[in-house]
Amino acid sequence: xxxCLVKYIIFAALLFVESVMINRVLIRTKVLQxxxxxxxxxxxxxxxxxxxxxxxxxxxxxxxxxxxxLLVSDIGYYAERRIDxxxxxxxxxxxxxxxxxxxxxxxxxxxxxxxxxFKREINNRKLSWAPxxxxxxxxxxxxxxxxxxxxxxxxxxxxxxxxxxxxxKIFKQIIQxxxxxxxxxxxxxxxxxxxxxxxxxxxLKTVKRFEQSNxxxxxxxxxxxxxxxxxxxxxxxxxxxxxxxxxxxxxTKAVQNWELERLALMDLxxxxxxxAEIMEIKDIPLSVSFNEYIDIAKSYSTEKSSLFINGTLxxxxxxxxxxxxxxxx
Numbered sequence: 001x002x003x004c005l006v007k008y009i010i011f012a013a014l015l016f017v018e019s020v021m022i023n024r025v026l027i028r029t030k031v032l033q034x035x036x037x038x039x040x041x042x043x044x045x046x047x048x049x050x051x052x053x054x055x056x057x058x059x060x061x062x063x064x065x066x067x068x069x070l071l072v073s074d075i076g077y078y079a080e081r082r083i084d085x086x087x088x089x090x091x092x093x094x095x096x097x098x099x100x101x102x103x104x105x106x107x108x109x110x111x112x113x114x115x116x117x118f119k120r121e122i123n124n125r126k127l128s129w130a131p132x133x134x135x136x137x138x139x140x141x142x143x144x145x146x147x148x149x150x151x152x153x154x155x156x157x158x159x160x161x162x163x164x165x166x167x168x169k170i171f172k173q174i175i176q177x178x179x180x181x182x183x184x185x186x187x188x189x190x191x192x193x194x195x196x197x198x199x200x201x202x203x204l205k206t207v208k209r210f211e212q213s214n215x216x217x218x219x220x221x222x223x224x225x226x227x228x229x230x231x232x233x234x235x236x237x238x239x240x241x242x243x244x245x246x247x248x249x250x251x252t253k254a255v256q257n258w259e260l261e262r263l264a265l266m267d268l269x270x271x272x273x274x275x276a277e278i279m280e281i282k283d284i285p286l287s288v289s290f291n292e293y294i295d296i297a298k299s300y301s302t303e304k305s306s307l308f309i310n311g312t313l314x315x316x317x318x319x320x321x322x323x324x325x326x327x328x329x
Contacts (some may be wrong), residue, residue, distance in 0.1 A: 020225040027233045060191040076109045108163045114216040239276035247275040254315040266301040
């Protein structure tokens with residue numbers, strides 16, 4: 001499991017990455033997970049099946065992005081039902097008879113519900129929180145007592161920006177750390193075990209990018225920036241599997257004082273995928289590859305793994321350059 005500190009670092013850093021859902025940071029992680037799974041399941045002999053699984057995993061990550069946005073709409077509908085039920089009491093209180101409707105009339109909520117892309121994708125992918133009303137209730141009950149929500153509801157005036165900001169806070173302060181949500185997501189898809197924190201950064205970016213003037217045509221984050229990113233995922237995975245023995249040989253030479261079996265399996269897989277990128281993906285500078293896989297090691301392996309990954313990659317790259325097998329800078 002990632003530590004809270006590492007999760008926060010990933011969460012903060014990804015707020016500044018390019019405006020697509022499936023970016024190269026996420027692709028590296030998914031390729032790493034799939035290469036690890038292939039190793040565990042001895043599935044290297046069926047690369048076509050593994051490639052299909054990789055892209056299905058990326059597709060499910062985009063589903064999660066849409067599912068989290070769908071929470072906005074469904075929490076709003078749940079709030080409306082609660083208001084109607086309170087009004088329908090035999091003896092409603094004055095507050096129940098004349099409720100504060102600011103939250104259910106939230107302009108961002110209304111705009112998202114009418115969003116052309118959102119409606120099409122939710123319908124095409126058949127996404128629904130209907131079987132999980134308990135989760136919606138859980139989140140809404142936490143919203144009602146949150147200080148930022150009370151302040152929002154009691155403010156003398158309101159604005160579109162305030163309507164967006166209250167939802168950003170709901171995602172950051174309530175949804176991000178909701179254990180009930182994590183249980184439901186784990187039940188819905190095995191592909192979402194490590195995705196929630198990453199995908200939430202893209203949801204926050206989406207809320208921030210909304211402009212009232214764009215109406216129903218407001219752009220959501222596309223799945224890929226372009227076809228190059230999809231091809232990058234395929235090339236990185238294929239090279240990691242096809243050249244596994246070659247990369248393991250390089251690693252063995254670089255860590256002569258260690259028996260390969262004593263090294264953490266995840267460290268070996270990280271090095272394997274990193275070498276695939278360094279040697280086969282020509283348009284990515286060495287410094288970028290180094291930094292990305294060091295960050296991955298901080299998140300997915302042992303405490304000292306980042307130093308080990310850095311030192312081992314540095315040794316291998318220097319040897320490759322000496323042998324004129326690598327010309328990247």
